[in-house]
Amino acid sequence: MTELNRDFGKFIKSCIDGKIVEITGERRRGLLKDVIEYFGDNVLFILTLRGYERILNNSLRNSIIYVISERYFDLRQNTDAKNVVKLVKQIVNELVMEMKDAKLHNVVIYRANDLPPVIPGSDYNRMEEEFWRLLTMDLRTLEGMFMFVYEKMDYKPDILSYFADNVIIMTHPPQVWSVLG
Amino acid sequence: MVFVAPFLISAFLTYFFSIHNILSVLSYLVFLGMVIGVFTFLVFLKQYISAMRYQPALLSRYAEYKIAVVIPIYNEDPEIVRDTAISALLALKGRGDVFILDDSTSEYIRKGIDKLETLGVKIFRRETRRGYKAGTINDFLRAYGGNYDLIAIFDADQRPINSFFDEVLHHFSDEKVAFVQVPQAYTELETGVGIGAYWQQQPFLRFIMRGRKDSAFSLGSGTIFRVKALEDVGGLDEGNITEDVATSVELHGRGFKSVYIDKPLVWYGEPPKDLRAYLTQQSRWSLGGFQLLPKLLKENLGISAFIDYIAAWMYWFKEGPLTVVELLAPILFLLFDIYFIKIDAILYLMAYTPFFLSTLIVFIVAARKLYGFRGFIFHQTIELLAFPTITASFIAWILRRKRPFAVTPKKAEKIPFKLVLPYVTLLVILIASVVKGAFYISGLNMSPFWFAVIVNIFWATYFIPFITFGVYTVFRYYEKEAGVKILERVYEPNLFS
Numbered sequence: 303m304t305e306l307n308r309d310f311g312k313f314i315k316s317c318i319d320g321k322i323v324e325i326t327g328e329r330r331r332g333l334l335k336d337v338i339e340y341f342g343d344n345v346l347f348i349l350t351l352r353g354y355e356r357i358l359n360n361s362l363r364n365s366i367i368y369v370i371s372e373r374y375f376d377l378r379q380n381t382d383a384k385n386v387v388k389l390v391k392q393i394v395n396e397l398v399m400e401m402k403d404a405k406l407h408n409v410v411i412y413r414a415n416d417l418p419p420v421i422p423g424s425d426y427n428r429m430e431e432e433f434w435r436l437l438t439m440d441l442r443t444l445e446g447m448f449m450f451v452y453e454k455m456d457y458k459p460d461i462l463s464y465f466a467d468n469v470i471i472m473t474h475p476p477q478v479w480s481v482l483g
Numbered sequence: 484m485v486f487v488a489p490f491l492i493s494a495f496l497t498y499f500f501s502i503h504n505i506l507s508v509l510s511y512l513v514f515l516g517m518v519i520g521v522f523t524f525l526v527f528l529k530q531y532i533s534a535m536r537y538q539p540a541l542l543s544r545y546a547e548y549k550i551a552v553v554i555p556i557y558n559e560d561p562e563i564v565r566d567t568a569i570s571a572l573l574a575l576k577g578r579g580d581v582f583i584l585d586d587s588t589s590e591y592i593r594k595g596i597d598k599l600e601t602l603g604v605k606i607f608r609r610e611t612r613r614g615y616k617a618g619t620i621n622d623f624l625r626a627y628g629g630n631y632d633l634i635a636i637f638d639a640d641q642r643p644i645n646s647f648f649d650e651v652l653h654h655f656s657d658e659k660v661a662f663v664q665v666p667q668a669y670t671e672l673e674t675g676v677g678i679g680a681y682w683q684q685q686p687f688l689r690f691i692m693r694g695r696k697d698s699a700f701s702l703g704s705g706t707i708f709r710v711k712a713l714e715d716v717g718g719l720d721e722g723n724i725t726e727d728v729a730t731s732v733e734l735h736g737r738g739f740k741s742v743y744i745d746k747p748l749v750w751y752g753e754p755p756k757d758l759r760a761y762l763t764q765q766s767r768w769s770l771g772g773f774q775l776l777p778k779l780l781k782e783n784l785g786i787s788a789f790i791d792y793i794a795a796w797m798y799w800f801k802e803g804p805l806t807v808v809e810l811l812a813p814i815l816f817l818l819f820d821i822y823f824i825k826i827d828a829i830l831y832l833m834a835y836t837p838f839f840l841s842t843l844i845v846f847i848v849a850a851r852k853l854y855g856f857r858g859f860i861f862h863q864t865i866e867l868l869a870f871p872t873i874t875a876s877f878i879a880w881i882l883r884r885k886r887p888f889a890v891t892p893k894k895a896e897k898i899p900f901k902l903v904l905p906y907v908t909l910l911v912i913l914i915a916s917v918v919k920g921a922f923y924i925s926g927l928n929m930s931p932f933w934f935a936v937i938v939n940i941f942w943a944t945y946f947i948p949f950i951t952f953g954v955y956t957v958f959r960y961y962e963k964e965a966g967v968k969i970l971e972r973v974y975e976p977n978l979f980s
Contacts, residue, residue, distance in 0.1 A: 368542045369653075373539045
């Protein structure tokens with residue numbers, strides 16, 4: 303099953319023609335498990351949620367796992383509009399270094415929801431849009447494919463999808479896929 | 484050469500600006516104080532600039548390591564140890580084991596510690612106290628080191644937060660990293676001395692340690708060592724009373740790297756709470772600092788690391804023996820009419836300005852974001868109070884006298900007045916010097932000698948408020964909330980953004 307899923311994941315990847323890919327679904331329907339099975343092979347897997355590292359480490363053999371440090375979340379909540387660029391540049395710089403070190407070109411980030419800055423009292427959607435605009439612009443200049451796993455939220459718009467080259471909608475059961483170019 | 488330079492420059496200045504008699508030694512030491520002041524200030528600037536670029540990583544590579552957490556204790560309150568052990572167990576998250584390295588001699592304490600086994604911690608005891616803290620860790624390594632990749636050391640009162648290891652382990656993916664250090668925490672700020680010790684730590688932890696790129700050293704607690712690296716240098720150095728720094732020097736000398744993570748990863752820690760405890764701590768640290776010199780000159784350190792370490796040695800030298808000279812000089816001049824420097828007073832002022840400015844710039848730079856006027860006064864005061872014990876350590880080091888390893892007492896005790904008496908005496912002498920100096924200048928015309936008296940009155944006066952505040956601080960107790968308020972406002976991980 304796992305091998306089949308991986309092959310199917312490879313097939314899906316071959317259909318993707320862009321660098322920025324959004325994978326969207328619901329966690330309670332096994333989103334993380336599906337992402338691991340379909341896209342977890344031979345990637346740099348970045349987690350924003352602590353506590354999943356061990357599960358991932360046991361499931362992924364050819365991938366390297368990274369966790370976004372608490373420092374990022376401090377900055378994310380204490381930044382202002384001017385410093386969004388700084389935040390993006392720093393994360394991209396570190397990503398480039400780690401990709402070079404690990405010699406891996408495909409990056410999976412779980413969950414994309416936790417990346418944009420959260421500034422109380424500001425226009426959250428506008429801030430998020432600016433963040434994704436800057437980040438995807440920078441990532442497009444790099445070698446590799448960046449897959450952002452985004453958990454669907456009923457109460458807020460999926461802004462990342464405006465900037466993604468491809469969107470994969472993970473439905474359950476997982477054989478139902480939709481790839482939007 | 485870097486080490487010798489301040490001594491040579493001071494000798495040169497003494498030759499030209501000293502009255503050539505037995506008191507030349509004094510003028511040499513006065514000049515040495517100035518030159519070393521400038522040297523340590525320049526090193527501080529280097530570290531400050533480097534600290535401005537300090538940027539903790541946002542991505543941490545996940546890796547699994549087997550870790551032994553060790554809590555070395557000597558007759559410490561089992562309740563304090565229990566809470567630290569529980570914090571360590573929670574932080575480990577199944578990555579290894581917690582060991583209490585119990586060197587206690589009190590049967591009552593040993594029984595209390597035995598009860599902690601029910602928590603799931605292991606107790607390691609030995610027959611002797613050879614090598615004190617370093618010795619017990621080395622004995623532990625010999626017995627169990629092979630079973631673990633890393634060894635994390637925590638003092639009995641330094642408690643790691645739950646995500647402690649999540650935040651530090653990824654640094655070990657670089658095979659050259661021998662150890663990772665996190666800042667120690669002083670959270671129980673209930674006394675004036677405790678608060679002073681806290682403020683004293685701030686520039687060190689926020690600027691100096693952040694800025695020591697190739698030479699961040701182990702602080703003895705909150706350190707995670709790679710077991711293999713420690714084995715490479717034969718374990719912790721038992722020959723130095725501050726084994727943590729000595730071992731760091733050896734590791735850096737062998738080409739290993741260290742990482743300092745300036746994050747509040749320790750949630751509880753007790754400062755020295757009274758003067759006796761503070762002096763005990765400073766006595767140990769300074770003696771260890773002095774003992775380090777031969778190792779610094781012997782080890783194959785890079786130039787930047789060497790300068791950082793030698794500046795630390797000079798810091799102790801300046802805060803101990805040279806402070807004695809700085810206090811003595813105006814007293815001898817004003818009270819006893821003993822003159823030993825024949826420098827023009829204006830020139831003297833110009834020469835002293837860099838030293839004085841260095842203190843001022845440290846204040847201006849650090850005060851804005853770090854501690855403000857109150858913190859600065861506490862810092863300078865508590866530092867000044869340590870000069871007798873640092874000088875005693877220097878003499879002990881020169882005479883090669885052994886001083887036993889003493890754990891910093893954790894509980895505040897009533898301070899006997901005789902411990903404060905030397906400071907009060909000094910205060911009286913300084914005030915008398917200033918009063919006599921004031922009489923002098925009232926009867927003098929403006930001349931080079933008049934300027935010399937003014938300079939000496941200035942220095943005698945400079946120390947008076949600090950010593951006065953120091954004596955007040957020693958007897959000052961605070962409500963617990965006062966300490967909490969200080970902690971709320973000071974921890975600022977992103978000082979330079």
